[in-house]
Amino acid sequence: MSYRKLRKKMHYKEQIPDSASDTQKSIDTSITENLNFIKQKTGNSPDIIIRTLAISHDPKVSAAIIHVDGLVDNPTINEFLVQTMEDSVQEKLQDEDLFTVFTEKVVAVGSLETVSDWDTLFQSLLSGDTVILLDGKNEALIASTRGGERRPVEQSDSEITLRGSKEGFTESINTNTALVRRIIKNPNLWVESMNLGKQTNTDLSIMYINGIVDENIVKEVRQRLGRVDLDAILDSGYIEQVIEDESSGLFPTVTHTERPDAVAGNLLEGRVAIFVNGTPHVLIVPAIMIQFFQTPEDYYVRFPISTLIRMLRVFMFLISLIGPAFYVAVTTFHQEMIPTDLLVIIASQTESVPFPAIVEALIMEVTFEILREAGLRMPNKISATISIVGALVIGQGVIQAGIVSPAMVIVVATTAIASLATPNYDIAISARLLRFAFMLGAAIAGFYGIILGLIMLIVHLVSLRSFGIPYMAPFAPLIPKSLKDSIMRGPIWSFNERPKSLNPQNRVRQGTDQKPLPPIKRGMMRAETKEGDKNES
Amino acid sequence: MEKAKISTSQLFIVMILFQLSNSLLIPLAMRAGRDSWLAILIATAISIFLFFIYRALYLYYPSLLLTDYTEKLIGKVLGRTLAFLYILFFLYSAARVLREFGVMLLSFAFPETPLFVASALMILVVIYTIYKGIEVVARTGELLFVVMLMLAFFLFLLIAISGLIDISNLRPTLEDSPKILKTVFTETLYVPFGEIIVFTMIFPYLNQAKKLKKTAVAAISITGVALAFTTILNISVLGVPLIERSLFPLLTTIQSIEVGEFLERLDVIFILALIIGGFFKVAVYTYCALIGTASLFNIKEPSKLAYPLGITVLFTSMVIASNYSQHIEEGLNAFPIYVQLPFQIILPVFLLFIAFIKNRKK
Numbered sequence: 001m002s003y004r005k006l007r008k009k010m011h012y013k014e015q016i017p018d019s020a021s022d023t024q025k026s027i028d029t030s031i032t033e034n035l036n037f038i039k040q041k042t043g044n045s046p047d048i049i050i051r052t053l054a055i056s057h058d059p060k061v062s063a064a065i066i067h068v069d070g071l072v073d074n075p076t077i078n079e080f081l082v083q084t085m086e087d088s089v090q091e092k093l094q095d096e097d098l099f100t101v102f103t104e105k106v107v108a109v110g111s112l113e114t115v116s117d118w119d120t121l122f123q124s125l126l127s128g129d130t131v132i133l134l135d136g137k138n139e140a141l142i143a144s145t146r147g148g149e150r151r152p153v154e155q156s157d158s159e160i161t162l163r164g165s166k167e168g169f170t171e172s173i174n175t176n177t178a179l180v181r182r183i184i185k186n187p188n189l190w191v192e193s194m195n196l197g198k199q200t201n202t203d204l205s206i207m208y209i210n211g212i213v214d215e216n217i218v219k220e221v222r223q224r225l226g227r228v229d230l231d232a233i234l235d236s237g238y239i240e241q242v243i244e245d246e247s248s249g250l251f252p253t254v255t256h257t258e259r260p261d262a263v264a265g266n267l268l269e270g271r272v273a274i275f276v277n278g279t280p281h282v283l284i285v286p287a288i289m290i291q292f293f294q295t296p297e298d299y300y301v302r303f304p305i306s307t308l309i310r311m312l313r314v315f316m317f318l319i320s321l322i323g324p325a326f327y328v329a330v331t332t333f334h335q336e337m338i339p340t341d342l343l344v345i346i347a348s349q350t351e352s353v354p355f356p357a358i359v360e361a362l363i364m365e366v367t368f369e370i371l372r373e374a375g376l377r378m379p380n381k382i383s384a385t386i387s388i389v390g391a392l393v394i395g396q397g398v399i400q401a402g403i404v405s406p407a408m409v410i411v412v413a414t415t416a417i418a419s420l421a422t423p424n425y426d427i428a429i430s431a432r433l434l435r436f437a438f439m440l441g442a443a444i445a446g447f448y449g450i451i452l453g454l455i456m457l458i459v460h461l462v463s464l465r466s467f468g469i470p471y472m473a474p475f476a477p478l479i480p481k482s483l484k485d486s487i488m489r490g491p492i493w494s495f496n497e498r499p500k501s502l503n504p505q506n507r508v509r510q511g512t513d514q515k516p517l518p519p520i521k522r523g524m525m526r527a528e529t530k531e532g533d534k535n536e537s
Numbered sequence: 538m539e540k541a542k543i544s545t546s547q548l549f550i551v552m553i554l555f556q557l558s559n560s561l562l563i564p565l566a567m568r569a570g571r572d573s574w575l576a577i578l579i580a581t582a583i584s585i586f587l588f589f590i591y592r593a594l595y596l597y598y599p600s601l602l603l604t605d606y607t608e609k610l611i612g613k614v615l616g617r618t619l620a621f622l623y624i625l626f627f628l629y630s631a632a633r634v635l636r637e638f639g640v641m642l643l644s645f646a647f648p649e650t651p652l653f654v655a656s657a658l659m660i661l662v663v664i665y666t667i668y669k670g671i672e673v674v675a676r677t678g679e680l681l682f683v684v685m686l687m688l689a690f691f692l693f694l695l696i697a698i699s700g701l702i703d704i705s706n707l708r709p710t711l712e713d714s715p716k717i718l719k720t721v722f723t724e725t726l727y728v729p730f731g732e733i734i735v736f737t738m739i740f741p742y743l744n745q746a747k748k749l750k751k752t753a754v755a756a757i758s759i760t761g762v763a764l765a766f767t768t769i770l771n772i773s774v775l776g777v778p779l780i781e782r783s784l785f786p787l788l789t790t791i792q793s794i795e796v797g798e799f800l801e802r803l804d805v806i807f808i809l810a811l812i813i814g815g816f817f818k819v820a821v822y823t824y825c826a827l828i829g830t831a832s833l834f835n836i837k838e839p840s841k842l843a844y845p846l847g848i849t850v851l852f853t854s855m856v857i858a859s860n861y862s863q864h865i866e867e868g869l870n871a872f873p874i875y876v877q878l879p880f881q882i883i884l885p886v887f888l889l890f891i892a893f894i895k896n897r898k899k
Contacts, residue, residue, distance in 0.1 A: 333646070333647070334646070334804075334805070336802055336804070337802050337804065337805060339798075339799055339801075445647070445650070445654075445655075445658060446646070446647065447646070447805060447808050447809075448642060448646065448647065448655065448658070448808065448812065449658070451808065451809060451812045451813075452658055452659065452661075452662050452812065452816075455662050455666075455677070455681070455812070455813070455816055456662050456665060458677050458680050458681070459662070459665060459666045459669060459673055459677050462673050462676035462677055462679075462680065463669045463672075463673045463676075470676070472676065472680070475679065475680060475683070476676035476677070476679040476680050477544060477547065477675075477676060477679065478546055478547075478679050
């Protein structure tokens, strides 16, 4: 026998147990067979609760209720399933078909389905549904009883706003989609659900508003999700990393949020949201650069204020990107740019410092990154210690020891605050990494290095796309109409069209005459204050 | 050709940035003395005619590059040779701009850095950019244009409030009109205005061919006015004698700004303008050489050519002249007459003539 034939044979043998034993087999008519099979498949796990009931005087007819402990809503099972079954079946069970009786008269829960294959049965059972098996039937009933302990809807920790809804997403996908539905009460809000992850079978939904979203974007999302074949999906981060456009770049091309109002706002602009069970972070695609500088709150406060705040955020991003690099370049190459008085101060400080500016900057930046990482993962009680060590020991000590100049500490501290103030962590972290590259560029070639670095960054950013949408829209390519909701935030009454870059089906957002018209402008005044009136003072 | 499209506003911005880039910084039309701004305006008007020649060629072959239709017009051997010469011309021009840029940068900001290092850093960014294609070049231009606009506005504001402008420096006008015309035809027409010949390699990417005329004429006129305005500003701030001795009049103008005892030594603005301008011009020239080479030699992935062509430009820029005086001498007396005049004006007119005859027969 040739090697190839042998291999083929072995391959064939391997295939047999897989296909024959578990999934292909359909539900048997014998209830004991079925229960045994379930026990064997789940390895007799004690959290799979199987309750057998004799529902007829005729001992042959028995039923079984199977559910997973902790995943189900216990009152529903006790009151509506077990109780009603025991009470009422016996009267009603005359000559009708047992199954019909069950579906129509007995089981009083939200939704009821009939299944005949094990795959669907296990999928539902493990999602928290209750399976009802009847003796003599090769089908099973699935009653929806999903419930169990979950974190309640709370305020999100990572996206805090002063104004606006305090609700944040939870780990349950159903709660999350419901939170959005509560905001957009519109039948055109469509949800498609799927199941991904070979081992985890994670529930996943995509949500969009039909009639607004560009069909091509939805198709692209479906297609990219369709080719996901991961073993496990433990967070939406897994999905993000396999569907994004640029997986090795530093800039995020998918955004995520914990706030239902942010999702609603994005859906209304024509984006698609991806919900993943088990995480409060909902993905939103496509993402453009300027989105990372916007928060839902921007739309809730009056527009001149949010415009200024958005500009401030971009400015802070630039500081966190090139702050230390700028200082290094100025003190190393371009001292003539500093006013003489200031230069004298800086020079007298750096006189005793043994290192060049770049080394000082690197020491302080790395120290800061260490402090920050330490503070992030520590319980609150310990983080107080970290701030004392950071402020006193490092801040004060390093200057007194003459290792780093005070001016450098100021620069690094400002940069740190600026970096923390960037509203989106994903974009702040890219600036955090690039900062070191810019510092090196500044140390090598001063401003020339910084500006070349910035040009390279711009080239990289304009070449990015997120689900076909240019990342730097509406700046490059320039879309003048969308500029009013970018780094600026125009008045709400001027947002008459949805963003053009997302190519929405329904361009018109609102009526064109939304600008408020106070009575005085309409020529309406209160009678007693009219001009010439004797009451007028 | 790449499968890409650029919009009219992008072409507009690319044209302005390309023409402004280094001409903003160097003394322009200085042979005409205090009337140099007039020379610039006249050259602008003539260059609009030049543009119509290029556009007429483009209208005969709206989907082809300059290096493609030379073959259709004057036969395979001659046409391909001419296309190749054009590619060399673009590369050489890129190298010249790079050299000028590098010398400028070193002479005023980094006296101890070797020229090669400065040029190599720049060409690295250029290679990265043209590797990404024309769309990215155009979008980068859009963002850089905003930076340049803000700089220009800021600069003008500072010059105006620091009270440096002295209009009497501009008088008397039209002192020597033949000299103005001579300057136009020996110098200003070719740099920067005649350089729009490279856009014959970019017009085919335009998504709305109908708006080409309006866009390009607007871009050329705005460039001309902006350059004339800058020259007027320089002359009125510094006066002709000072400009004639200055390598970079705009730099000297910026250096004389002094507002409120803390806004002084604003050279960084000049560095920004210098780098952005130099980068953009080298990038566009090298890109045109790249796309021309790709179509001439049927190369499937044009972006792969970015590395060899970029490095060619870098080394050419190092060897074209043994020192800067020689480079300037070539740039003033030899390059315009013997290279730019034929490539920018004579050959296009000749090609247009042939295209006209060929198409009339049909």
